[in-house]
Amino acid sequence: xxxxxxxxxxxxxxxxxxxFSGATLAAGCLILxxxxxxxxxxxxxxxxxxxxxxxxxxxxxxxxxxxxPIVIGTLIAATIALVxxxxxxxxxxxxxxxxxxxxxxxxxxxxVDLLAxxxxxxxxxxxxAFLAKEISPAYNWLASNMGWLPIFQGPASATGKTILTAGIxxxxxxxxxxxxxxxxxxxxxxKLHEEASLALGATRWEMIKMAVLPFARPGIISAVMxxxxxxxxxTMAVALVLSSGALxxxxxxxxxxxxxxxxxxxxPEASGIQVSTLIAAxxxxxxxxxxxxxxxxxxxxxxxEFSGAN
Amino acid sequence: MKALRFGRHAAIAVIAAGALALTxxxxxxxxxxxxxxxxxxxxxATGTLTGIGSSxxxxxMDAWKTNFASANQGATVQYSPDxxxxxxxxxxxxxxxxxxxxxxxxxxxxxxxTTQCGPDGAINIPVYISPIAVAFNLPDVKELNLDxxxxxxxxxxxxxxxxxxxxxxxxxxxxxxxxxxxxxNRSDDSGTTxxxxxxxxxAAPEVWTDKASGVWPASLKGENAKGTSGVxxxxxxTPGAVTYADDSAVSGKLGVAQIKVGETFTKISAEAAxxxxxxxxxxxxxNANDLSIKLDRATTIEGAYPIVLVSFHIVCSxxxxxxxxxxxxxxxxxVVSETGxxxxxxxxxxxxxxxxxxxxxxxxxxxxxxxx
Numbered sequence: 001x002x003x004x005x006x007x008x009x010x011x012x013x014x015x016x017x018x019x020f021s022g023a024t025l026a027a028g029c030l031i032l033x034x035x036x037x038x039x040x041x042x043x044x045x046x047x048x049x050x051x052x053x054x055x056x057x058x059x060x061x062x063x064x065x066x067x068x069p070i071v072i073g074t075l076i077a078a079t080i081a082l083v084x085x086x087x088x089x090x091x092x093x094x095x096x097x098x099x100x101x102x103x104x105x106x107x108x109x110x111x112v113d114l115l116a117x118x119x120x121x122x123x124x125x126x127x128x129a130f131l132a133k134e135i136s137p138a139y140n141w142l143a144s145n146m147g148w149l150p151i152f153q154g155p156a157s158a159t160g161k162t163i164l165t166a167g168i169x170x171x172x173x174x175x176x177x178x179x180x181x182x183x184x185x186x187x188x189x190x191k192l193h194e195e196a197s198l199a200l201g202a203t204r205w206e207m208i209k210m211a212v213l214p215f216a217r218p219g220i221i222s223a224v225m226x227x228x229x230x231x232x233x234x235t236m237a238v239a240l241v242l243s244s245g246a247l248x249x250x251x252x253x254x255x256x257x258x259x260x261x262x263x264x265x266x267x268p269e270a271s272g273i274q275v276s277t278l279i280a281a282x283x284x285x286x287x288x289x290x291x292x293x294x295x296x297x298x299x300x301x302x303x304x305e306f307s308g309a310n
Numbered sequence: 311m312k313a314l315r316f317g318r319h320a321a322i323a324v325i326a327a328g329a330l331a332l333t334x335x336x337x338x339x340x341x342x343x344x345x346x347x348x349x350x351x352x353x354x355a356t357g358t359l360t361g362i363g364s365s366x367x368x369x370x371m372d373a374w375k376t377n378f379a380s381a382n383q384g385a386t387v388q389y390s391p392d393x394x395x396x397x398x399x400x401x402x403x404x405x406x407x408x409x410x411x412x413x414x415x416x417x418x419x420x421x422x423x424t425t426q427c428g429p430d431g432a433i434n435i436p437v438y439i440s441p442i443a444v445a446f447n448l449p450d451v452k453e454l455n456l457d458x459x460x461x462x463x464x465x466x467x468x469x470x471x472x473x474x475x476x477x478x479x480x481x482x483x484x485x486x487x488x489x490x491x492x493x494x495n496r497s498d499d500s501g502t503t504x505x506x507x508x509x510x511x512x513a514a515p516e517v518w519t520d521k522a523s524g525v526w527p528a529s530l531k532g533e534n535a536k537g538t539s540g541v542x543x544x545x546x547x548t549p550g551a552v553t554y555a556d557d558s559a560v561s562g563k564l565g566v567a568q569i570k571v572g573e574t575f576t577k578i579s580a581e582a583a584x585x586x587x588x589x590x591x592x593x594x595x596x597n598a599n600d601l602s603i604k605l606d607r608a609t610t611i612e613g614a615y616p617i618v619l620v621s622f623h624i625v626c627s628x629x630x631x632x633x634x635x636x637x638x639x640x641x642x643x644x645v646v647s648e649t650g651x652x653x654x655x656x657x658x659x660x661x662x663x664x665x666x667x668x669x670x671x672x673x674x675x676x677x678x679x680x681x682x
Binding site for chain 1: 365392393394395396398399490492494497498499500501524525528529531532533534535536540543544547548550551
């Protein structure tokens with residue numbers, strides 16, 4: 001009796017296995033097909049802009065003259081966001097995983113995750129309507145006291161709607177991603193390592209420095225890379241906050257533009273070759289984001305045996 | 311069960327409240343005008359009319375299509391505010407039956423419209439006039455007199471302070487502060503920018519050397535913000551800032567400039583805008599019913615306000631079926647009618663078409679017919 005029931009259930013199991021593996025295979029193929037479809041669309045639609053005569057493109061000097069300042073602008077905004085968000089995120093994550101009382105840790109974790117649930121247009125409205133206004137006195141101070149640094153060269157923007165403000169808003173937006181990923185990784189540090197270093201007489205900070213951070217490093221890097229991906233692609237917040245313009249070294253003057261915001265601002269009224277130009281800009285952003293994600297994957301796989309992120 | 315019953319009551323209450331609110335709105339709109347009877351004349355219009363185009367018309371179009379659908383059982387109008395360029399393209403390739411556009415068809419677009427619209431091509435009908443205000447944020451100053459070259463210099467960043475002699479000369483009575491001028495322009499591609507720069511290029515050619523364009527000249531350094539609401543908000547928050555925006559969107563906190571036309575400074579108003587549109591010249595080389603208007607931005611007519619956005623409906627002179635013809639005629643007749651223009655003025659604070667232009671538009675619409 002046992003034998004029959006076993007065989008019959010095995011038979012059903014095999015069928016279920018086949019269906020299930022087929023379904024997952026289909027899902028896997030579908031995502032590849034979608035990615036390929038997007039890439040194909042971008043290339044086909046962008047082609048006219050890449051081959052058009054230079055004076056047809058916005059700015060009148062060809063596609064590459066048009067795209068490189070906004071590529072740099074995108075990278076500047078993302079860099080500001082990472083520089084601000086990474087240390088804060090690691091600090092918050094360490095506090096949650098190693099310092100906070102359990103009760104506080106879990107509620108703080110919820111709050112951080114909640115930050116990720118706020119739509120980007122809300123961040124944008126907050127940045128444009130509140131932060132920019134409040135922060136502009138600080139920019140005036142920077143311009144008059146640190147103006148010798150090219151990045152703080154005056155005169156500061158009167159509205160405060162600068163690439164630095166945009167970067168700060170982006171930093172707030174990517175904070176929850178980096179925090180929650182690094183928190184998970186910190187929690188996965190082997191208890192034995194931690195206890196061993198404490199037993200050897202290390203203080204809590206030394207324990208974190210010697211046991212937790214080295215273990216978590218690849219995970220931190222991949223979390224930062226994911227945050228970078230979000231910062232690069234963020235559209236609405238930047239479009240609302242940034243007072244865009246030509247490429248400028250100063251972070252507190254008006255100027256600079258990011259690819260995603262450029263597309264969002266100009267697409268609704270674009271026609272003909274302008275549409276192709278914007279789609280080509282989208283292609284460039286796609287390639288950059290793809291590159292960032294591939295580097296992140298590569299780092300994770302390289303440190304597979306240590307990383308908690310796989 | 312009890313909770314369920316309560317839920318049902320609550321739902322009914324909500325619906326009833328909603329209906330009340332709707333009726334209230336409806337009666338509001340009708341105040342002062344005859345009851346809306348968009349389809350008073352002509353055959354009954356049925357079916358679905360599809361339009362694509364300008365987002366500037368969006369608010370007016372919402373009012374038009376709602377009123378039109380409630381007055382004509384079985385007729386609906388769909389409008390997708392994808393932009394003027396998209397609207398013109400959609401009409402030309404036949405994917406929409408009418409296009410909304412902040413600019414009339416270009417010559418080459420008009421020429422290619424014969425493929426879809428028959429030998430007479432498309433007809434541009436002005437349906438929406440919106441005056442553009444030059445709005446500024448100065449403490450204690452609510453009115454300023456400015457001429458075109460000064461406006462151009464302000465927006466090019468060539469005037470640094472509000473107490474600049476160029477401004478002071480035109481405003482002897484105003485208490486002009488020693489405040490930095492911060493021009494704020496639109497960061498997105500927009501019909502407002504296109505009409506404003508067109509005005510500057512025509513009325514102050516020696517200062518404004520850039521061509522008219524929907525995108526603000528990249529060579530000019532200045533603050534910008536997304537959309538009409540964005541620029542108005544930014545200027546409201548920044549003392550010394552100045553922008554251009556649809557008059558309807560300018561809040562009471564901001565001052566509005568009076569623009570020098572001829573020898574006098576003209577205050578922005580619906581009538582002044584309509585007067586400037588009436589002074590425009592028809593575009594040559596179009597069919598007899600076309601109402602493309604080339605605005606004379608440098609006009610010197612007293613009381614005309616030349617910084618104005620005119621948005622068009624572009625329709626075909628002939629359509630394949632009688633049903634479509636009836637529908638287009640009924641809808642466009644409603645749009646340019648007194649009630650239609652008033653509905654737009656209520657919903658979007660636009661300037662109604664002048665009686666003369668309304669009559670011309672109705673005559674053009676009457677000429678739409680089935681392809682022979």
